[in-house]
Amino acid sequence: MIFLFLSVLFSTGLFVIFKYFGIYKIDVLKAIVVNYIVAFSMGFLLADRKIPISEIYLEPWFPGSLVLGALFIAIFFIMAMTAQKNGVSVTSIAGKMSVVIPVFFGIILYNESVTFLKITGIIIALIAVYLSSVKAEKSNKNGTLLFPILLFLGSGAIDTILKYIQVTHVAEEDISIFSGSLFGIAAIFGIVILVFKTLKKRTFFGVKNIIAGIVLGVPNYFSIIFLIKALQNNRFESSTLFTINNVAIVIVSTLVGLLLFKEKFSTKNKIGVFLAILGIILVTIA
Template sequence: MMYLLLSILFSTGLFVIFKYFGIYKVDVLKAIFVNYIVAFSMGFLLAERKIPITEIYLEPWFSGALVLGALFIVIFFVMAMTAQKNGVSVTSIAGKMSVVVPVFFGIILYNESVTFLKIAGIIIALVAVYLSSVKEEKSNKNGTLLFPILLFIGSGTIDTLLKYIQTNHVADQDISIFSGSLFGIAAFFGFLILTFKGIKKREPFGMKNIVAGIVLGVPNYFSIIFLIKALQDKNFESSVLFTVNNVGIVILSTLVGLFIFKEKFSFKNKIGVALAVLGIVLVTVA
């Protein structure tokens, strides 16, 4: 339970940091790249079992890490395109409701329990995510459904693959180096993108973006570490854990927005938070 709570806490911290990125006009792609470098370095420095970088490809989880690392970058761009084409609310809802993907595969692949309380809790949690996330945006955006669908599938795929690889290939002592490898691969793809953009338009990297990336990298590393450690807890089914984790982040992020950033919340948002608590209680009890 402690690892799950820490995962929720550090994941919420990421949303807070991204909020400040907007306030201080940080170049998100550059900060993301630096963040991956920081998280990669932490993974190897804090690893329990030391593995030479040149031998990482021999590990049973490397191919999975390669796919996940690439997905990290791809989904980042899909999120950006969804926000531009469809609006922030649609982006938030599509990303958070993707929890249904790992929940579904948890039941199918790992024969996890299916009870009335559990299904009711998950449905209530999904409704809560929608109501908590939807904002009264004054926007004329009529974007395609392609990007929200890709974001939904991609985000859910990342969580599902993370659970599968952790269950079948990652030893307890390799969690840190596995996570570090994920970020290292993501950093490599990020470097390629930045290089391509630099060829088209040269501009200084900026100390502000480096500092922002360092600040982001530490909680990002721990959010993955604690999520993987929580997934190892035999007392939690993955369908329950992903639901509680996702909805917990929604609740905490909402409270942070309300009390720290003084954001305005509609009646729908308040109902959503109340339903989120109910959904977590039902899923946990089930």
């Protein structure tokens, strides 16, 4: 349970850091690339089992880390496009509602339990995610459903693939180096994109972007590490764990926004937080 708590804590920290990115005008792409390099370095430095980088491709989880690394960067851009085209609320909702995908595959692939109480809790949790995330903002008439759908599918795919690789290929002593590898692959993709952007328009990297990337990289690394460790706990089914994890992040992020950034807290948001707590209780009991 402690690993799940820490995963929620560090994941919420990422939202707080991204909020400050906007305040301090950080170049998000540059900071993201630095963040992946930092997380990659931590993965290899803190690994229990040392593996030469030249031999990483021989590991059974390497193909999965390639897919996840590419998805990390792709979802980052899709998230940005969704925010621009459809608004921040739609972005948040599409990302968090994707929890239904790993829950569905958990039931299908791993024969996890399906009870009335559990399904009721998951449905309540999904409603809670919507109500907690929705904000009063002007709708964009030119918005397209394409990007929210891609964000929904991509976010769900990341959680589902992460669970599958963890179950089938990642040993306890390889968690750190596996996480470091997928961050390293994401960094490579990010660097390639940065190079192409720099060729089109030359800009200085900026010390503040490097500092921001370092600040982001540490909690990003630990959020993945603790999520994988939580998934390895046989006391929780993945459908239960992903529901609790995502909804808890929504609750804590909403409360942090209210207390730290003085964000407006509507009646819908309050109902959402209440339902989120109820949903977590029902799923946990089930």
